[in-house]
Amino acid sequence: MSKDEGAEVVLRLDRISKSFGALKANDAVSLALRRGEVVALLGENGAGKTTLMNILFGHYMADEGGVEVFGQPLPPGNPRAALAAGVGMVHQHFTLAGNLTVLENIRLGTERLWARRHPDSRGKVERLSRDFGLAVHPDAKVGRLSVGERQRVEILKALYRDARILILDEPTAVLTPQESDALFATLRKATALGLSVIFISHKLHEVMAIADRCIVLRHGRVVGEVDTHATDKGRLAALMVGGELSLPRAEARAPGPVLMQLDGVTTPDRGAVPGLKRLTLALRAGQITGLAGVSGNGQAALAEVIAGLALPSAGTLTVHGAPVTDWSPRAALAKGVGRIPEDRHHQGSIGDFDLTENAVLEAYRSRFSRRGWMNWRAARAFAQEIIASYDVRCPGPETRIRLLSGGNMQKLILGRAMASGPDIILANQPVRGLDVGAIAYVQSQLIAARDRGAAVLLISEDLDEIMGLSDVIHVISQGRLSPGFARGSMSAADLGLWMAGQKFEGADAA
Amino acid sequence: MRLEAIANPSAARRLGLPALAIAATMLVAMLLALIAGANPLAVLGQIAKGALGSKLAILETLNRATPLIFTGLAVAVAFRARLWNIGAEAQLYAGAIIAVVLGTGALGGPLVLPLSALAAMLAGAALLLGPVLLKTRLGVDEVVTTLLLNFIMLLLVGYLLEGPMKDPMGMGWPKSTPLIPEARLPRIVDGLRLHWGFALAIIAAVAVWVIQTRTTLGFEIRAVGQNPEAARFAGMPVNAVLVKTALLSGGLAALAGWSEVAGLKGHLSSDLSPGFGYTGIIVAMLALLHPLGVVVTAIFVAGIFVGSDAMSRAAGVPTYIADMLMATALLCMVLAILLTRVRVVRG
Structure with a gap:
């Protein structure tokens, strides 16, 4: 839908510039957000999105330029002022206390130490929860909530503080497709009620789905501002990287012999993060095996086993036909396992x-x-x-x-x-946080390795990436592994059901 | 006020701030002198003169620097791997004990010196082995274990000096039997009061520098110190590296005590070290853990102590001023190091 051009401008960033040493993180960035509008801030990593939002929210001070909220200039470098003016931010990493309830988390920081409790905070939370479709029980302990539910708590927290402008930093990075859809429904309700949203992302299809307008940043500068209904993904991607770019598509191949085999591999749980539950998986030569799943479902444990950082507490790991007993990163390297770790830093x-x-x-x-x-x-x-x-x-x-x-x-x-020249390659989130150009490059290298006959395990939370590259897809949920699905045999929605764990119950019962 | 990281500090920042730290230290020294009722400039002058004013003063400073180079290296090596060895004092005494055990007649001939040096290093290494194994196996904080070992060793030395090692000719003084001449480190130049321990310390500094920059062990030590998780992921044996680091560190600290006994004192007493092990931490920190820098900072620190002694005699200002200067220098330098990496912004 097209928004009223005449709607009130609720937030205006005026020629914001910010340098870190020689790096210009933001270069005269201007932005206007109208009432009831979703504006996507799109850009590769390092394009200056997060810096801009940190300036808006008062975490950084701009070198030049100013911020106006509802026509009033915002004093720089003061998060409290931003909050008071009605700006709410949902960070990529949640800032919740796991041992407190939802209601306590929402109230936290809104009350003075000695003042009486807000008389009807519960009523307000329940009302907001209903109005915005943010289903979550106010008395549930946050530590027991799913990632999607925690995000709802974060949004409720902002709404509770009467935010009229919501900033969401990569909100879908940790969500299943179904949870993302629910988030989008919430955002639509919010804008219908007159809130305005800034949605930071580098996932093009989401931007197309939810945003009215899209502002593309590159090297700290605004390189494009487009209405989403007047553009398409290809044009946005081109704006982001400054050139038409096609993501590599891997063509299916006949698979070779099994190079690495996991049989009934089990690892201990780590607090709330499940370990592997009798997991069986074969990595074949000349094949990219994709592992889809919401983060925190055992991917890390599986990656540790393959990388040589951990031995399974039960089950066997077989490499090149021989079961391994002496397993370490050095042993893995000696056996020809190439490893791209999840966390570069x-x-x-x-x-x-x-x-x-x-x-x-x-x-x-x-x-x-x-x-x-x-x-x-x-x-x-x-x-x-x-x-x-x-x-x-x-x-x-x-x-x-x-x-x-x-x-x-x-x-x-x-x-x-x-x-x-490894013949088994562990690629754990190999393109997370990279710009489109680097993504294409890394992915094409993984395909080239497969074509040389390597067995590649690709672990990713990005379904598009998994579906685009993998010859076989497994889904991991709560440490359990789904059967392997051949390329093209499953839709994203089907995989989403596996990711949410629903299909496993069915499979267990059968 | 907040801190903001600086990606690439300028040369002016990297060199200017430490210079500023030294200036600040001198300012505090003058203030202290003023409080003590002396002429601040004269006090500074007397410290400098006492440390460097004559051949005798210079040699005294270098002698004092010798154990500090060893303990400074021990700390620098360990801290580089983020192994917090606060126990250089204990390892120093372990080396000193060995110098007495092997140097009072148990061994003879030309091999006494190299053998007792080697044994001293092994003793110091062994002393740090316990804490590092407790750390790698059970996660016990090595700061606590190494620190507490200092007091245990000091008590052990006290026992040895009252019992098995007591010098029968010592007229009741708590000191050990003196070393036999073959077990003494000779002077570098006849007639000048500077022993071979100093040369050995310089050699040790160069050796540590070569190990750190040219060998696989040095590469591993630096990697484990900077990012143990990445080191482990890359296949480095992190715990084994920590153990090797500890052995090297303990061995270096032990040489401090060994060279004090074999080079300077000729016997062991419970006041052998006026805290060389602890001062080694300051020396290493001031040198930013660089092994060759340790030589420079050890001489600087020794100069302040020697100079303060002389100044104290001349101006009647207590020698405690040296300790306060050390503390000030360390604080200023730590601040200067921090400020080369971050800047303070309002907001």
Whole structure:
């Protein structure tokens, strides 16, 4: 639907600029949000979306420019002022206390220590919950809620504080497709009631589905502002990366022999995160096996087993036909397992090490040293080779890796994992947080590895990615694994039901 | 007021702030002198003169720096791997005990010195082995265990000096039997009061630097210190690296005590170390854990102590001023290091 052009402007960002050192995170960004409107803020990672919202919400101070809410200038650097003016923000990572109830979490911070309780906070929460379709029990402990429910609590928290402007930072990253649909229904109700929403995302189909208007950021600058009904995904993607770009599509292949086999693999639960429950999975040569699922359903445990960080407490792991007993990251590397970890910053790289040191982190003993002495000349040449062949944009191999963008960091990690010619590849969230260009590159490398005959396990929370790349798809839910589904045999909605765990009950009963 | 990270600190920031820290330290020194009722500038001058004013003063400073280089290196090596060895004092005494055990007649001939040095290093390493195994196996905080071992060792030394090691000719003083001449470190130049311990300390610093930058172990130590999770993921044996780091660190600290006994004192007494183990932490921190930097900061710190002694005699200001200067220098330097990485913004 098209919004009334004449509707009141509730939020205006005026030529916001912000630099971090030499990096211009925001360069004269202007934005106007009208009453009852959903504006999507679209852009690759590092485009300046989060910086802009942090300025709006008072976490950062802009170098230049100002913010106006309902016609009143907002004092910079003051989150309380933003809250008081009616701006509510739902962060990507929730800020809830797990040991308190929903109602307590919502009230937290809204009352003075010595004042009497808000007389009818429960009534207000129940009313909001009804009006906006945010079903969640006020007395439930937050720690026991699902991720989707916690997000509802966050939104309720903002609404409870009378937010008229909602900012949602990547709200669907942790949701199943069904939960995302419910969120969109809530947002539609909110805008119908006169609220305005800024929706930060880099998922194009969501932006198309929910936003009225879309503002595209690239390198800190507004490169496009379009009505969503007057554009399509391809044009938005082109705006984001500055060129027409087609995501790689993997064509099906005849699968080869099983290179890695997990039989009845079980790992212990970790608090609320389930371990693996008698999981059986075969990774075949020349095949990309996709593992779909909502985060926190055992993906991490499975990745740890394959990467060599953990041995199953029950069940067997067979690599190249031989069951493994002595299993460690080093053993995994020796058996030809290439690993792209989920967390580039904490597992994949050492921030204060330079690119050379990060490049040889796995092979420093076997390839870049003799009798305990490092061969830095060979190491530097190796780093240069990765930089050149994987298009890592950086000043040189002496650059500290934490100064690189996520995409370039990931390319180095990819190059490191691929250097030894692994025939089993664990790719855990390989493109999370990357820009469209880097995503296409990383994915095409995974396809190329498969075409060379490697067995690839792709773990992702992004169904589009799983469905686009995988030859076989499994769904993981509560540590249980679904049967393998051949490419194209399942719709996103079908997989969503598996992700939500419903199909498993059916399968268990049968 | 909030802190904001600086991605690439400028050269002016990286060099200017430490210089500012030194200036601030001197300002505090003058203030302290003023409170003590002395002429601030004269006090500073006397400290400098006492530390560097004559050949004798310089040699005294270098002698004092020797144990500080060893303990500073021990701390720098361990802290680089984020192994918080606060027990250099205990390891120092372990080395000193070995110097006495092997240097008072148990061994003879030209091999006494190398053998007792080696044994001292093993003793210091063994002393740190317990805490590091408790850390890697059971997750026991090594700060507590290494710190408490300091007091245990000091009590052990007290017992040894009153009992098995007591010097029968010591006229009741709590000191050990003196070392035999073959077990003493000779002077570097005849007639000058500077022993080979100092040269050994310099060699140790260079060796540690080479280990850190050129060997796989050094690479592992730095990786484990910077990001143990990534090191583990990459296949590094994190716990084994921590154990090796501990052995190296403990061995270096033990050499401090060994060289004090074999080079300077010739016997063990319970006042052998006026806190060299703890001062080593300051030395290492001021050097930003760089092994060659440790040599410089150890000499600087030793100079302040030696200079303050001389100043105290001349100006009647208590030598405690040296301790306060050390503390101020450390605080200013820590602040300066922080401020090279972040800036303070209002808001």
